[in-house]
Amino acid sequence: MPAGGRPTVRSRRLGSALKRLREAAGVDQSVAAQAILRSVTKVSRLESGQVSASALEVRTLLDCFGVQDEDERRRLEELARASNQRGWWLDYQETLRPDYADHITLESDSTYIRSWEPSLIPGLLQTPEYAESVISSGPSFIPPERIAQLVKVRQERQRRIEEGGVHFTAIIWEPAVSALRHDPAVRDGQLRRLLDAGQHQNVTVQILPAAASKTAGMSGAFVAFSFGIEPNVEAVAVRTAAHTTVVEAPEDLAAYVNVFDQLRSAALSAEESAERIRQTLGGAPDQMEEAT
Template identity: 30%
Template sequence: MAPRANPTLRQRRLGAELRRMREQVGFGGSELGRLVGMSPAQVTQMEAGKIGISVERLRTIAATCMCVNEPLVAALSDIITEREKPGWWEEYRGTLSEDFVDVAEFEGQARRLTTYSMAFIPGLLQTGSYSSAVFAQTFPPLPRHEIDLRTAFRMQRQRVVRSGTTPYAAFIHEAALRMQFSGPTVLAEQLGALIEDSEQSSVSIRVVPFDVSAMPSSSGTFTYAEGPIPELDAAQVDTSLGCRIFDAPAHVARFRSLLARFESRALSEEESRDFIGSVMKEMESKRA
């Protein structure tokens, strides 16, 4: 079978976990291949997610690498044996950049999502008008059809939240609540939608106000996704050059620590609704 040209996010994650298994026991790719009956090239392609393996081969590799974490091996086996239809995001592969597709898959496969945002309302909570205004601020400017395509894609991503099947928590800095991308009218409508979303049982929205001191430094915007087991958690970070996904244990531990600090210092859900409402009234007064 020819190697995959564009492995999915989960296929790449499977490969990354296999590479970590190998590295933790101190094997090189050639040594592992010799022990499990694979060529060095096959090991490299497997760890890049470009070729698949069977569950039996997975368990052979785990045993050879002395991995005794059965929950992890079982979770990786599930990735191999899943026979579900491709996610809705696959329709956009080749139309939008891989970063957009990866973010949707990242969210769609999570058991729980938590976001921290400092510059704008999190994408999973944006209104269409607000989202379009954010994309319109991209520099160099995007053509109108690209803005519309990205906005439509972002609205489809919100199924994760709207369905209620994936619990979602958002820590939103006050700066994001006040940032205007297209004037006070669009922002006031967005804040009103945010209050409505906060009343869903599966959604938690908490504000980090300016006067909270000694908040930890972070990238500005990131999303933490919980997997079927903690070892398969990951974080996605927005950067000026696209998104990056971190799944190494040290990185994951750092993001967990950041979220714990936000949890202890952000306003409560009720206080946050009141705070958002007060900012919304300010915006409404500016458009009157």
């Protein structure tokens, strides 16, 4: 059983990949079950993510399916090993909702992350002060001690960005940045954080002008994840006021890729975005709107 006693995003990703490869090879579940000396029920539960496969079972199944690609084999074997590993976020499991833990797992495994935020600064770029302000003003009451833990979680999530372990592209609608003028206690620190982040080679920050409201209205906030050498989107986390949903169906992923491409095309370049942020930091409250 995956860690935590329920299907995890890792076990689901592994199961989905094995099912895709099995079907592409024209192998039925009974043959796969014989290859790993397990029951058809076990194979079915493995493909649905209800149970995890060992690295040896994955290797045997890939042989059975005729998969020769060494990068693919290595990636799936590593995913099998990771399925039951304990992530740092489990230290906060009494504080985190299961869907939030899934989101962090996706971040932890990703090689590329693309974020679209129409109303907030992305969590991976938030200062502690901004994070506390956002969390405390949410739709549900959160005790102060839990707010402090959630702020720590955000800071811990940012380590992969700071260490260069993942390529991160953030597109932020301009009103989310200009709204910082109304919160001077956190404004300067958060704006400097955006500028500093944009200096890292693995981070791109782009502002979508306020005037591009039609483009901004194409979708609510979402984060797209890639897990291999190539930046192919393999999962998307869609945030609502109540929870986060992970999208994995190919046709749905294609739609989000299309939306992100349109957002990126309409956004200012990284250099222009940095200049727009500096204008706000410099205390010119009306320049952002006038320059759109």
